[in-house]
Amino acid sequence: MSININGEEYTTFNDYINDSTKVNEAEREQIEFETALIGKLIEAREEKGLSQRDLAELSGVKQPAIARIESMRSTPQIDTLFKVLSPLGYTISIVSKDEK
Numbered sequence: 001m002s003i004n005i006n007g008e009e010y011t012t013f014n015d016y017i018n019d020s021t022k023v024n025e026a027e028r029e030q031i032e033f034e035t036a037l038i039g040k041l042i043e044a045r046e047e048k049g050l051s052q053r054d055l056a057e058l059s060g061v062k063q064p065a066i067a068r069i070e071s072m073r074s075t076p077q078i079d080t081l082f083k084v085l086s087p088l089g090y091t092i093s094i095v096s097k098d099e100k
Contacts, residue, residue, distance in 0.1 A: 034072065042070055044088040058087035
């Protein structure tokens, strides 16, 4: 199955984001970072057996906000990320690209 975006056929999302005429390198890095971050947040929440509502109670962030973050409909502020990640046993750090 493929999708037509502005007259061009793409089979997967990766086909689209890897098309340098559509998505530049900085945008691609941001998309990949956000996808990895949110994926890890969801994975950690599910591994702890927590619902979004449970995480909301533990973090002090409202459940609808957590739902928007997890569905990537909003980009959370740094303080919100700390609040949500802390009860899951995670934090945020900055590492050199060379360390990746």
